[in-house]
Amino acid sequence: MSLSAQDFLTDFHHTATIGATANGGVDRQAGTAKDGEIRSWFRDWGTERGYPVRVDSIGNMFMLAEWTPGVPFVLVGSHLDSQPLAGRFDGAYGVVAAMHVLREIDAEVQASGEKPSYNLGVVNWFNEEGARFAPSIMGSSVFVGLMNEQDTLSVSDSSGTRVGEALEGIGFLGTDPRPEVATYAEIHIEQGRILEREGIPLGTVDRSWYTQKLDIEVLGEQSHTGATSMADRRDALVAASKIVVMVNEVTEDFEEDTLLSSVGQMHIEPNSPIVVPRRVHLVADLRSDSQEIVQAARATLLEKFDVLAADHRVEVNVEDFDVRPPRHFQESGLELVEKLMADKGLDTRRIRTRAGHDAVALSTQVPSVLLFVPSVDGVSHCEREFTEDEDLVTGLDALTEVARALVDGALQD
Structure with a gap:
């Protein structure tokens, strides 16, 4: 050398x-x-x-x-x-x-x-x-x-x-x-x-x-983990956890390795061990060689988020973020x-x-x-x-x- x-x-x-x-x-x-x-x-x-x-x-x-x-x-x-x-x-x-x-x-x-x-x-x-x-x-x-x-x-x-x-x-x-x-x-x-x-x-x-991120906010209601009945909870973290899985599983709608996606960041509020979370902020990352694939995955996710929000009595707000052609x-x-x-x-x-x-x-x-x-x-x-x-x-x-x-x-x- x-x-x-x-x-x-x-x-x-x-x-x-x-x-x-x-x-x-x-x-x-x-x-x-x-x-x-x-x-x-x-x-x-x-x-x-x-x-x-x-x-x-x-x-x-x-x-x-x-x-x-x-x-x-x-x-x-x-x-x-x-x-x-x-x-x-x-x-x-x-x-x-x-x-x-x-x-x-x-x-x-x-x-x-x-x-x-x-x-x-x-x-x-x-x-x-x-x-x-x-x-x-x-x-x-x-x-x-x-x-x-x-x-x-x-x-x-x-x-x-x-x-x-x-x-x-x-x-x-x-x-x-x-x-x-x-x-x-x-x-x-x-x-x-x-x-x-x-x-x-x-x-x-x-x-x-082609890459883009989804800035996702899940809003529920803060309550006591030891006193609130399960039926009365509006748990933002439970809903957010299902969003994490959805972002991962949407890749299965396309040919292997043509879409990459994940949630890499999450913030929980109030983040207390005895409080049902009221808010979760996530960032999802979607990438493909095809812009059409990313847009199709995005559309699928938004539809699923709407159903999830209704099922869990939470609000899911999504904004496009850091879109790169x-x-x-x-x-x-x-x-x-x-x-x-x-x-x-x-x-x-x-x-x-x-x-x-x-x-x-x-x-x-x-x-x-x-x-x-x-x-x-x-x-x-x-x-x-x-x-x-x-x-x-x-x-x-x-x-x-x-x-x-x-x-x-x-x-x-």
Whole structure:
């Protein structure tokens, strides 16, 4: 293994010590102290090597190599925040790989004296995960105009803390101007089993799935668990529990794996051991490669919720939330990656992403590339998430080749 690859692995595995959990994962939710700690490490790594770091007004961080003042940047990166009790690869791999791509290409530019067509920067996007503050993919969506910045800064977590307050609290509510971007590239673990099963080291993402969430409120009546007869109860939690099952079972109406759905979050009020719950708030997540399938599942669920509400004498209120249409990555970017990797003798395959990524948001504004490396057992968003060092380094080499081509103007007309 080369010295540069070993340096990359050292830095990457160091990130897993920041917010480390007992079982080998990390917990660095956006805007928390641990998020602030890894952000400080990112900033210090850049400034110590001569790369100034800007922080914009939604907390995105940009580590920049500006070879030609005034020329737009090729951005490469991902995110450093995590889910609670998360894996150490999701997001952090893409950021640390980008940092080492920057160092490698900058060294080549300094040695040759020849400036590429575009400058190069590394980005750490704010709150890609959406765990503490919903929705996800927040910083990159504000960056490209898919979300309103002031509205986003006012989003609150479950304790009432706003995004702006959290960023200010950890010292990363910035005021720096955002760099002008020509193209974007990101590398990520697959979070699925396709590459591992097929023995292919690199995936090139051609499009994302249609996704939407349902914001569900179940309203019953608060009463005493030990004194209220069963017939007199209007238990919001019993009804909500059946909604959880309905959201799971609606996938059976369609061909296997064409619809993914689950309830991942639930809040119960008043959450007392001797009180029948009066209110439950849930968020259901529906995803498919087909918008029609998601809409059909949604319609089925709403019909069942109406029947449930009548049967249990509760009120069920549903609002659509965080609806994301399918996004297609540019054919020119896919072909570029395939050519570059063929020249290196590296097998690739086109792949669709079921999960959201910052690259999906960026693709709405600039030519963008999203690469995947294999995930062991396809497991993600948990502490046993894992990718082999060899696959991480293969991905780093691929991202370096792509970034070289992009700073030379490969995807520009």
